[in-house]
Amino acid sequence: MSKKKSPQNHQSDSHPRLNDIHEIFHSNQPETTKSTTKIDDTNIIADIIREEREKRKWRLIIFASVFLSLCAIAALSGFLFFTAYNPFAEEKILLSIDGPDKIKVGEETIYNINYQNSGNIPINNTKLILTEPHGFNLIASTPEISGHSFDLGTLEPNERGSVEIIGDFIDNLEVPQVLSATIIFIPNNFNSEFSVTAEFNTALEPLPVTIQINAPPTTIAAQDTSIEITLTNDGLKPYKNFRLFLDHPETFTINQSDHDYYSENQTIYWDVDLLNPDQTINFKLTGRFASNFDYFTDQNQEQPFTVATALVGANDDNYRQTQEPFSITLTEEPITVSLVANGHSDTGAINFNDKLNLNLTFMNKSSDTINDLVLELSVSAKPLDILDWKKLENDNFAQLEKTDTGTNLTWRFNNVELLESLQPGKKASLDIGLPILPLDQINYTEISALENITITASAVLYYNENSTPVKSNSVALNVNSNLRLDVSAKYYNAEGTAIGQGPLPPLAGETTSYFVTLTLTNALHELNNLSIQSTLPPKVFWAEDFTVSAGEVKYTPIDRIVTWTINRLPVSAESASITFKVDLKPSANDVGKLLKLLEYTNIRATDTVTNDTITQTYGIITTNLESDQFGIGKGIVQSGFDPQ
Structure with a gap:
């Protein structure tokens, strides 16, 4: 058998490697017939191409993996380097904000934003960006x-x-006030911006404006009902551009007021242009409930009212501050009697050093004359009677009777003229005053017996010989702690040694230094959030010399206010004090005058037992030095030395 020859065209056109493969392939094949030994060269070429592509793919994958690994290593190395050795990291820029934790709405305040580059290289293009609190109005910077x-x-x-x-704040009290400061900068020899942010939170407190409401606890439909609202500025600053609101039931219609007012739906309001420190403004109005009032459905239901103060914003927006709710109950009685104790007709508080002032008002709501009135008032102080009944004021021939529940006072028509008869639509009233005993005159074995004293009062009115009386509202007053502040100014100490400097009496054109002392005493309840503020007169200067036993002291030159704050004053502390130095420099126009060293001093504190805010105001201190036994009477300014 002869060997089969390979075709010439394959040998002449094929790749050398193809020939080798071809020969190997033929050498491994058994001898077959011509029909089974023919090789498909096209398939062999395809296999070779696939093999080459597979090898190329893996080479690309390996190359890419190596390249990406090197990049990752470089990036990680850079990150570690700049993290460890970055001389302009954000923590090298110190940013902080100093400001008030609390501020009254409408009062000016100061924020200081402090910054420092504590790094080793300069920073460029530095900008401080502020995001001001929601209700903040910028005045100056x-x-x-x-x-x-x-x-x-x-x-x-x-x-x-x-x-x-x-700046100052005008906003609703519940809105968070956050000052945010951000420093943006570019470190030297670097192109990227960095930033550092600091924030400071301030809580808003309401205006120090108190609201007192005098309204009858009961009335009848289709009869005039009088409401009196009293505003008092207990702060040290005048307040401008605010409003007094009265929200009333839909069935109540306002007929008249002694001040111009505006009406919107079920609300009326008065504009108050100015309320100076210690100023009081009274608002009186008359209204009535609708004559179609359904007594069978609504009899004795309380009709709600709310009195509120509000600051007025730039866009005539109203930012409500203090709110005081009260109610009036509708009855079918022909006569009503109401009781008000220290401005309260239901619950409230009274300071330990105050006097209990009671007002009884009765009104004939019928169209007939009412005769033979008998008025009974019951007053009690529990668990210990602290009322000084021996100093009862304006008793109007009242008959006193001690009972197991308290003390009763009775006024009869045959002793009191205004109780003989009451004409239709007319009203009359009785007022009495009752002091609280000084602490050293109260009979108690332990101070704890005075911790939770409540004074309650109520009245009944008999008329036309009816056996069933008309009842008044009941008032309950919790007794606040006996907080007291003593304010004094001295030039000499108790031994007569001069602690002040300069001439005494003071001389025009020369400086005399005095020491002012504020002393707090408190024995009954723990107090929180104490704030004592006073203002220095124009010719008196803060000397930056003070000692304080508790709390913090701050002087603000803009408004010349000295503020002493104490977070907590427990009963065990008994007292706290501050002494600070002031300098007085009179002018020639002051010769022959006593000068003020300190304006009125206001104190605010929260009683932790009654949850009431205690507010007190103390008088001015002058150069007469009433508390200095060696300096008293040496306060009139004298002429200075004239060399001519």
Whole structure:
């Protein structure tokens, strides 16, 4: 058998490797017939191409993996390097904010934003951006602000500075007030921006304006009902541009008021242009409930009212502050009697050093004359009677009777003229005053017996010989702690040694230094959030010399207010005090005058037992030095030395 020859065209056109493979392939094949030994060269070429592609793919995968690994290693190395050795990291820029934790709405305040480059390289293009609190109104800044930012330029290593902003707040009390400051900068020899942010929270407190409401606890439909609202500024500053609101039931219609008012739906309001410190404004109005009042459905239901103060914003928005609810109950009685104790007709509080003032008002709501009135008032103080009945004021021939529940006072028509008869639509009233005993005159074995004293009062009125009386509302007053503040100014100490400096009596054109002392005493209840404020007169200067036994002291030059704050004053502390130095420099116009060293001093504190806010005001202190036994009477300014 002859060997089969390979075709010439394959040998001449094939790749050398193809020939080798071809020969190997033929050498491994058994001898077959011509029909079974023919090789498909096309399939062999396809296999070779696939093999080459597979090898190329794996080479690309390996190359890409190596390249990406090197990049990751480089990035990680850079991150570790800059993290460990970055001389301009954000923590090298110190940013903090100083400001008030609490501020009364409408009062000016100051924020200081402090910054420092504590790093080793300069930072460029530095800008301080402020996001002001929601209700903050900017008044001034140092340096001058541009929009909402300050351009600080370049900060050298260890350079520090501060920005001061002054403003006030007008907002609703529940809205959070957050000042945010952000420094944006570019470190030297670097192109990226960095930033550091600080925040400061301030809580808003309501205006120190108290509301007292005098309204009858009961009335009848289709009859005039009088309501009196009293506003008092207990603060040290005048308040402008605020409003007094009265929300009333739909069935109640306002007929008249002694001040112009505006009406919106079920609310009326008065504009108050100005309320000076210690000023009181009374608002009187008359209204009536609708004559179609359904007694069978609504009889004796309380009709709710709310009195509120509000500041007025730039867009005539109203930001409500203090709110005081009260109610009037509709009855079918022809005569009503109401009781008010220290401005309260239901519950409230009375300071330990105050006097209990009771007002009984009765009104004939019928169309007939009512005769032979007998009025009974019951007063009790539990668990210990602290009322000084021996000093009862304006008793109007009342008959007193001690009972197991308290003390009863009775006024009869045959002793009191105004009780003989009451004409239709007319009203009459009785007022009495009852002091609280001083602590050293109260008979108690332990101070704890005075911790929770409540004074209650109620009245009944008999008329036309009816056996069933008309009842008044009942008033319950919790007795606050016996907080007291003593204010004094001295030039000499108790031994007669001068502690002040300069001439005494003071001389025009020369400086005399005095020491002012404020002393708090408190024995009954623990007190929180104490704030004592006073203002320095124009010619008196803060000397930055003070000692304080508790709390913190702050002087604000803008409004010349000295503020002493104490977070907590427990009963065990007994007292706390501050002594500070002031300098007085009279002018020639002051010769022959006594000068003020301290304006009125106001104190506010929260009684932890009654949850009431205690407010007290103390008088001015002058150069007469009433508390200095060696300096008293040496306060009139004398002429200075004239060399001519």
